[in-house]
Every structure is written in C-alpha cells, then in structure tokens.
Amino acid sequence: METPPRIFKNKLYEQFARLGKALAAPKRLELLDLLSQGPRTVEALADLTGITIANASQHLQVLRTARLVASEKLGLFVEYRLADEAVGRFIVQLQELAQLRLTEVEQITRSYLDERGALEAVYGEELLRRVRDGDVTVIDVRPREEYAAGHVPGAISIPVGELAARLKELPKQRDIVAYCRGPYCVMAIEAVALLREHGYTAQRMEQGVVDWRARGWQVAVEPQLRQS
C-alpha cells in the first residue's frame, strides 16, 4: 500500500532517472559530445563514433525521448542537435565530475598522452586570457562544419588533417594556441605535437566552445551556413 507522497516521489525520481538512463551508454555520451559542437546528420554521427547507422539512429531515439536532443528534417537528411544549450553544459559537468571522482579518467588520458609523447603544459586561465585578448594566433582544428557552427572569435579554421599542408600560413614568431572540442578531444593534441616538430611554439587550450560559451563569452558563427 503506497501513500500519496510515496507515489509522488516514485513518479518524480522515475523522471529524473530518464536522464540517467539516457546517459548510461558510452556511445550516447559520445554522441552528445559531438552534438555539443554543432548539429550533425545521423550518418555523420555514425561515422564519427564508429557505429552502424541503424545503431546510431537508435541511440538518437533514446536521447530524443529523454528530450536531450532534437531532430529536424533538412532535405534528404535528418539533422540532430542538442535540445538546449543547458544540455551541453550538463555534459561538461558530468565529465568534470568524472574527472574529479574517477581516477581512471586521468589515468587513461595520461597514458594516451604519454604514448603520443605529448608532454602537456597547460596554463589554464592564463592561456585563456591570452586567447581572449588576441595575444596569440588561435587555430581551431575541428572539422569545418563545427567551426562554422561556432568558434572562438579570431580563431582560424585549420582542420587537423590539413594542418601539415597549411603550416606556411602560420607565423613562426607568434605563439600558437590550438583547441578542439574540449579537454578529452585529441585533435588539438596532435596539432600541437605537429607544430612543435616544425619549430613552432604551440600550446593546447583544453577548453572548447561549450566552456567558452558557458563563461558568458561571445562565440562567432558563420552566418551563411545556418540557412535552410
């Protein structure tokens, strides 16, 4: 026999758990991370996460019924996006909590960095300030679409795959800062390693556009691409 407050609590926590369940699969978290960089089609998401299209579609359904993502039919494709900026911020907080509480997270990233020979020198807030003030040359090494969907003002788009061929665009006498999706994104790590090999002074900024926006700072978008 259940009393009214008990029924109420059960219903309420069941709702909260809807979010928890949606966040319980690694691939869904990866999808959310990608979507926090900008809208994507099912195929692109399947590609980037290394799962089948049908599987990606299913995961996206789950995220949609948890109201974390929204979809829109655009021509032949279905474009998925985060349902709200708050979702992106929440994902960041989840990752921060994991970083804080699960020592394995740091072990995994550290061993990956070691394996790549990328010694990390992170200056955190100081680096952010220099990026904000334009003291350094900032490159956004994410895919072009993500740059278009929102990027740090003043940053130039050089997807990591093109970096080797476009080195001559970069001035050797200025410090270079590379960023990508966030603290666990590996593209900026590769970029910095490559730049240093070629004699540049390069640093990685851990923050991505989600953090940037969360601080209340302006992000730039390419207006011509947001039209349907």
Add this chain to the structure above:
Amino acid sequence: METPPRIFKNKLYEQFARLGKALAAPKRLELLDLLSQGPRTVEALADLTGITIANASQHLQVLRTARLVASEKLGLFVEYRLADEAVGRFIVQLQELAQLRLTEVEQITRSYLDERGALEAVYGEELLRRVRDGDVTVIDVRPREEYAAGHVPGAISIPVGELAARLKELPKQRDIVAYCRGPYCVMAIEAVALLREHGYTAQRMEQGVVDWRARGWQVAVEPQLRQS
C-alpha cells in the same frame, strides 16, 4: 581494427558512462538525494526510500563503485555519505535539467500540489533574501539528524511530524518560512498547509541546504554530533 584514438575514446566514454549507469535507477537518485542532506545508515536509507535493506545495500554498492558515495563503519552501523560536495551539486543540476527539459516533472509536482490543495506562492530570490537577513522566522522541518548535519543559520528545527504539537512556539505576528530538502521535498509543503490552516502567514522556500551551500552561503552544524 581499432585505431589508438578510437580505443582512447572508448575507454574514456566508458568511464563517463559509469556515472550515467549509477544515475539510471530511480531509487539510486533518491538515495543520493537523501545523502545530500547528510550521512545515513543503510537501514535508515532503506526505510526512507521504502525498499528492503538488502536492496538498499546493493544500490549503495553501485553508487560506491561509481565513487559517488563513501561508507564508514561506525560502531554497529555502516554510515554512507556523499563522496564529495560536488556530487550533491551535480544531483541538483540533474534535477534542474530534468525540470527544464521534461515537462512531466512539472506536471507531476503540479498535480501533487493541486491534490493537496496547496497553492504555491513562491517568491524565489526575494524570499531567500528575507531568510538570509533574518526578516522571517525560519523553520527546518526535516528530521532532526538532517538538521544537525547542516541547516540554514537561524533556522529552528521542527520536524514536520512535531509541528502540530509545537505550534505555540511560533509567533503569529511574524512571517514564517519553512524549508526541507529541496524543490521536490514534500515536507515543507505539508508544513505550510498546516500553518496556514492555523492562521499563520507561512511560505515555503524551495531551496534546501545543498542550494544554500552552492551559493557560497554559510550553513550551521551542530558540532557535538559530528564526533566519532
């Protein structure tokens, strides 16, 4: 064939998903909510959530392997507590996201309030200011242990069950504000209803001590109870 970055991502998101999995069961969220009010024994938690002791123990194991709670043997009992204040803040953020994205949450709370005939008049920040400045009589209607583990400075402890018998302690000419665990806790609602029936001017404060602390404000504790 998996490339090194893919392996890295898989391992990383698997870790993040550990938190998601821990948050995927309604009862575990309820346990975390209770624990954010202060430490509790297994038996007490089982009681408060309406599950068997064995079941509660199992859920607590899951939360412990996700490093969200910690346990300590105290005499004959095992006391569980949040592993970090950040966990409490995170739970609040989860609930805020649910409130924002899942309209069902508001429907459920609204229908519960209607059923209780408790018309909600919430003044939010203004009410908080008055509580902080001591303009009102503040009562903490949670169980005594939770009050002892941390409460709003100046609040007096009147567990909701004792309220009817202790009405005469309260001044009729001053406004009364009742609070309990947070926005979804029903005890303050009951308290306000009872007070109004008896001619008091009473209001509910939605925030609990977790929110209070998250704002950087001081919480008071009963020192003599925190000794082992």
Add this chain to the structure above:
DNA sequence: CAAGTATTCAAGTAATCGCGCAAATACACA
C-alpha cells in the same frame, strides 16, 4: 512518376539489471 537514398522500424540474441528471498559475514558487546 519512378528511382535512389537516408533514416527508421522490427525481430532475434546475448548480456545486464532490479528485486525478493535466504543464507553468510562481520562486528560490538556482554
């Protein structure tokens, strides 16, 4: 209107989860 393509749906399978029950363990206290 027909053909092609992106996405979703449906069915099957192996694995996991939540829960109840009963037994085992661990520990304080007499």
Add this chain to the structure above:
DNA sequence: TGTGTATTTGCGCGATTACTTGAATACTTG
C-alpha cells in the same frame, strides 16, 4: 568467547538493453 544485530552476498526470476541484420518508410530529385 558467545550472542545478537547490521550489513552484505548469492541465487533465481522477469524485464530491459545494446547490438546486428534485413526490410520498410519517407523523402528528394531527375
């Protein structure tokens, strides 16, 4: 050292979940 109590563990059941494969659906576009 024994006894009582709090907690954990093991086991079995039904339900859910993730993933694959193959077919269906809904579009656009020629």
